[in-house]
Amino acid sequence: MNASLLEVIQDRVLLADGAMGTEIYRRGFFVNRCYDHLNITNPEIIGDVLGAYATAGADILTTNTFGANRLGLSTFGLQESLPDVIRRGVEIAKEAAGDNRFVAGSVGPISNVLIEKLDCTENDIRNAQREQIEFLVEAGVDFLLLETYPTWESLNQVYQEARKVSPTIPCVTSLSIAAFGKSRYAEPASEGKGESNDDITPADFASLALSEWGNKPEGLPILGLNCGGGPPEVLECFGELKKALPPDTPAIAMPNSGTPKLIDGRTLDLSSPEYFAEYARRFVSRGARIIGGCCGTNPSMIKEVRSYLRQIQPGRAHIEIKQEAEPELLEAMPLPERSVWGYKIGTKFTVSVELDPPKGLDVGKSVEGAKFLAANGIDAVNIADGPRASGRINPATLAAKVREQAEIETIVHVCCRDRNILGLQMDLMSMHVQGIRNLMLITGDPPKMGLYPDATAVFDMDAIGLIKSTNLLNQGVDLAQRPLGGQTAFVIGCGCNPGMEDLDREIKRYEQKVAAGAEFVFSQPVYDIQLLVNFLERTKHVKPIPFFVGILPLASLRNAEFLTKNVPGMEVPESIQKRLALAPTKETQRKEGIAIAAEALGEAKRHERVRGAYVFPPFGRYESILDVLEKAGCR
Numbered sequence: 001m002n003a004s005l006l007e008v009i010q011d012r013v014l015l016a017d018g019a020m021g022t023e024i025y026r027r028g029f030f031v032n033r034c035y036d037h038l039n040i041t042n043p044e045i046i047g048d049v050l051g052a053y054a055t056a057g058a059d060i061l062t063t064n065t066f067g068a069n070r071l072g073l074s075t076f077g078l079q080e081s082l083p084d085v086i087r088r089g090v091e092i093a094k095e096a097a098g099d100n101r102f103v104a105g106s107v108g109p110i111s112n113v114l115i116e117k118l119d120c121t122e123n124d125i126r127n128a129q130r131e132q133i134e135f136l137v138e139a140g141v142d143f144l145l146l147e148t149y150p151t152w153e154s155l156n157q158v159y160q161e162a163r164k165v166s167p168t169i170p171c172v173t174s175l176s177i178a179a180f181g182k183s184r185y186a187e188p189a190s191e192g193k194g195e196s197n198d199d200i201t202p203a204d205f206a207s208l209a210l211s212e213w214g215n216k217p218e219g220l221p222i223l224g225l226n227c228g229g230g231p232p233e234v235l236e237c238f239g240e241l242k243k244a245l246p247p248d249t250p251a252i253a254m255p256n257s258g259t260p261k262l263i264d265g266r267t268l269d270l271s272s273p274e275y276f277a278e279y280a281r282r283f284v285s286r287g288a289r290i291i292g293g294c295c296g297t298n299p300s301m302i303k304e305v306r307s308y309l310r311q312i313q314p315g316r317a318h319i320e321i322k323q324e325a326e327p328e329l330l331e332a333m334p335l336p337e338r339s340v341w342g343y344k345i346g347t348k349f350t351v352s353v354e355l356d357p358p359k360g361l362d363v364g365k366s367v368e369g370a371k372f373l374a375a376n377g378i379d380a381v382n383i384a385d386g387p388r389a390s391g392r393i394n395p396a397t398l399a400a401k402v403r404e405q406a407e408i409e410t411i412v413h414v415c416c417r418d419r420n421i422l423g424l425q426m427d428l429m430s431m432h433v434q435g436i437r438n439l440m441l442i443t444g445d446p447p448k449m450g451l452y453p454d455a456t457a458v459f460d461m462d463a464i465g466l467i468k469s470t471n472l473l474n475q476g477v478d479l480a481q482r483p484l485g486g487q488t489a490f491v492i493g494c495g496c497n498p499g500m501e502d503l504d505r506e507i508k509r510y511e512q513k514v515a516a517g518a519e520f521v522f523s524q525p526v527y528d529i530q531l532l533v534n535f536l537e538r539t540k541h542v543k544p545i546p547f548f549v550g551i552l553p554l555a556s557l558r559n560a561e562f563l564t565k566n567v568p569g570m571e572v573p574e575s576i577q578k579r580l581a582l583a584p585t586k587e588t589q590r591k592e593g594i595a596i597a598a599e600a601l602g603e604a605k606r607h608e609r610v611r612g613a614y615v616f617p618p619f620g621r622y623e624s625i626l627d628v629l630e631k632a633g634c635r
Contacts, residue, residue, distance in 0.1 A: 005102055005143050005170045009222075009250050009289040015309055016060040016104070016254060016292025017053035018302050024049065024064075026298075034076040036068040039089040046089070050096035052299040057306030060292065061097045062145060063089040065136065066108035069128040071118055083135055090139035104172070105141030107132055107158060109149050130161045143170035147254070148227045148294070150178045152200055152208055163218065171221040172252055172290070175205055177228035177237045202237045206244035224252030227294040230271065231255045231279030235286070242287045247504050250289035255279065257296030271296060273304035280305040285501040310459050330476035333489045335519060339437035341380050341409040342491040345520055345546040349605065349634065350612035352411060352522070352548065353625055355381035355402070357392040363401050365620075372622050374408035377635065382440060382522070382614065385413040396431050403435070411493065412436050414466065415444030421460045421469075425479045428470060432488040440493040440522065441466045464512045467492055471517030494518035498526060498535035499571060507538055514542050521545055522614040525552035527576045527596065529603040536609050546611040549604040553628055554593035555618040557581050594624055598631035605634065 008014065024035050027045055038046055046064045053061060068086050073079045093103045110125055118124075133144065144162055149155035152175070159173055181199035200208075206223065214220040223245070225238055234255035242251055258271030280291050291309075293301055336343040344350050353373050358366055370381050381402065383395040399410040412431065419427065431439075443463045461469070469479045476487035494513040500506035510521070526532045526549055536547070554560045557580040560572040576596060583589040604610050613634065615625050629635045 005222075006250075008102075013284055013288065013309060014059040014102070014290045015057060015302065015306055016252075016290055017050070017056075017058040017062055018293030018297030018299065019257075019295050020046075020049060020062065020064050020066065020106075022296050023052075023298060034067075034073065034078055036065060036073065036085050036089070037076065037078050037081065039064055039068075039085050039092060040081060043088060043092055046092050047096055050093055053302055054096050054098070054101065056299040056303035057309075058101065058292070058302055060102045060104050060290065061093045062104045062106045063093045063136070063141065064106070065089045065132070066106045066147070069107075069110060069132040071110055071114060071120060071124065071128045074118070075114065082131070086132065086135040087139050090136065090141055094140070102142040103140075104143055104145040105133075105136035105139075107136070107144060107146050107162075109154050109158070126157065126161055129158045130165060133158075133162050133165045137166050137169055141169075143172060145172045145174070147172075147174045148176045149174065150176050152179060152205060156208075156212060159213065159221065163216075167218050172224060173209070173221045174224040174226045174252060174254065177225055177234055179205070179228075180237055202240035203244035206241055210245075220249065222250050222252060222290070224254065224288075224290065226252070226254035226292075227256060229256060230258035231276060231282075235279060235282055238283060238288065239286050251287060252290035252292070253283040253288045254290075254292040254294045256294045257298070257301065271301075273300045276301040277304035277308050281308055284309075287502045287505075327477045327481045327483060329472075330487050332471075332474040333487070335491065338489040338491050339409065341411065341438045342519075344379055344409075345491075345611060350379045350546075350548070351629065351634065352380040352382050352612070352614050353378050353622070354614070354616045355383050355398075356620070357383060357395055357398045359392055361393075363393060363398055366398055367401055367405050369617075369620065369622055370402040370406040370408055373625075374406045376626055378408065378625075379612075380409035380411050380438070382411045383413060385415045385442075385444070396427070396434060396436055399436055400434060409438060410436070411438040411440050413440045413442060415442045416459050416461055416463065416466055417444030418458060419460075420458050421479055424460075424466065424469070425473075428473055428488070428490075429478075429484075432473070432490065437489055438491045438493070439470065440495070441470060441518075442495055463494060464509065464516050467494055467513055467518050468516040474517075491520070492518055493520045493522060495522050495524070496535070497524040499524065499528065499531045503535070503538070507535070510539055511542050514545060519545055520548065520611075522548045523550040524570060525550040525616060526600055526604065528573050529600055532604055533607065536607060540609075544609065547609045548612045548614040549601065549610050550614045550616070551597050551601050551628060552616040553597040553618050553624050554580060554589075555621075556586055556589045556593070557583075559593075559618070590618075590624075593618065594627050595631065597628045601628060601632035601634065605632065 021035055024038065024045065029038065050061050065086050068082065068089065070079045070082055073082055090103065097103050110128060136144065146155060146158050146162065155173055155175055159171060162171055180201060209220060209223055225234055225241060234253060238253045245251065257276060276293065276297065283291050291305060336346065355366055355369055373381060383398050385395050395412045399412050402408065402410050441463050470490055470492055472479065472481065473484065473488040474490055476484050478484055496510050497506055532549060554572065557577060560577050560580055563570045564572050579596065580589050580592055583592045601613055615628065617625050
């Protein structure tokens with residue numbers, strides 16, 4: 001890789017590979033073998049493992065050198081082969097990585113059992129670590145991965161040795177959650193060897209790292225957690241670590257595949273690619289910048305995580321063409337002249353309601369819903385583009401039917417999941433010719449969420465790239481910046497999530513969407529009004545555009561639980577779920593859901609930047625929307 005690790009993780013989350021030892025064992029090499037020495041004796045096996053992770057979509061491949069130090073190899077009588085073990089390990093990783101992936105030099109801890117067996121002094125340990133790091137740096141790794149350390153003392157010691165070898169090479173430093181007393185795998189401390197099993201907390205780890213390493217010229221290394229437990233256990237510790245770090249500090253998470261759970265008296269191993277990927281989503285939402293796997297994880301799990309990451313950070317395609325001169329951009333048509341919606345959103349409190357395309361061929365119910373909303377004073381309907389990765393009628397087709405039979409504005413969603421950049425451009429140009437003017441440009445849900453989990457997601461670009469491209473169409477040039485011979489007249493909308501856990505990233509993306517040309521914004525449903533107020537306060541420096549607060553009346557407690565578990569970006573606060581749980585029947589829960597939504601909307605519309613509402617009908621019940629609007633004082 002030409003770009004540095006620190007540069008890349010500022011722009012996107014990187015996916016690391018998974019377990020090496022598990023995969024070697026699965027290929028028939030038992031634990032009485034020296035796995036590091038397989039770099040020399042069976043390099044094709046190591047290459048096969050790393051190649052599988054590369055094919056699965058990993059951005060980072062880790063060298064098979066976790067235990068490749070003089071002390072560890074000496075137990076097999078292989079200490080003299082150390083330089084070749086490391087050199088060959090790096091070569092294999094580089095071959096599998098190619099030019100577009102990082103190679104991490106793995107440096108694992110020297111276990112207490114080995115220290116006692118060899119009666120090692122502290123100098124022996126330091127010398128072994130320094131030697132291992134020297135060979136990895138000489139062989140050309142992109143960064144050092146100091147992983148699975150059981151105590152702060154042992155991690156601090158190896159990090160100090162790494163800095164003696166190279167003050168500049170990027171370092172990722174990772175504690176096992178055993179360091180916090182959270183793991184059943186914690187091994188006893190070695191007496192008198194400079195280590196302690198006195199438990200610290202993740203917050204202590206952050207504090208110690210900031211005080212010991214943060215004031216050095218090279219700055220704070222990337223901190224993280226791996227091993228010692230499955231995704232839930234590591235997630236708990238990771239959340240505590242991130243809260244104790246400065247907001248923009250990158251952090252990594254590499255949990256084991258899972259830990260067996262006792263459920264209704266039955267012990268179950270819940271680990272699966274889908275289970276692991278769901279927790280990857282949670283790690284990223286809590287601010288992880290590198291996500292990967294440790295013991296028990298495999299290429300199938302990494303592939304599933306890649307599918308999720310492609311949804312939140314697609315490729316941003318750039319078309320390179322030879323141009324003799326810069327294209328002449330036309331001035332976009334004034335917003336109020338493009339559509340009725342474009343005129344309204346700057347003049348009054350405006351309401352748009354989500355109108356899902358039907359699952360079958362009959363659009364009658366959807367059209368009747370649009371007629372009902374128009375008759376009751378709703379300003380526009382939003383027509384989703386394959387919501388939750390389902391195969392439905394094209395939203396532009398339904399918009400045309402609605403416009404024929406109902407006097408209401410339509411806002412057509414366009415997502416990046418199903419079309420490459422050519423298909424997106426053709427669809428946008430066709431929509432303009434059809435008279436469609438209002439767009440909601442989104443990245444889109446991953447296919448795994450829907451009924452077609454094996455469908456290929458395209459994601460040539462994300463919402464930011466699509467907004468920028470559509471803005472170019474409004475200025476008279478296509479996505480390759482060639483003249484259109486005219487210009488489109490789209491009103492460009494985008495989305496945001498005030499409740500996103502990694503709020504810094506969400507704010508950065510919001511800034512980029514507005515800078516790319518977004519002219520109004522719809523938020524994800526809001527239940528905790530303080531989250532909305534905080535988001536609006538932190539984005540007040542951004543060019544002001546009409547803000548529509550998302551409102552979704554919850555139909556029941558079960559509905560709230562489903563949204564929290566299954567819909568990316570949707571998490572109903574525990575306090576709201578408790579309110580629903582107190583309602584004894586499904587009908588009273590529905591009424592409570594309407595009351596909660598009305599309270600949120602009533603409070604939100606008092607904020608000067610909130611210019612309207614984006615309302616989701618619960619299970620297509622449009623009457624519930626009218627109840628919410630009336631109770632909130634919007635009718």
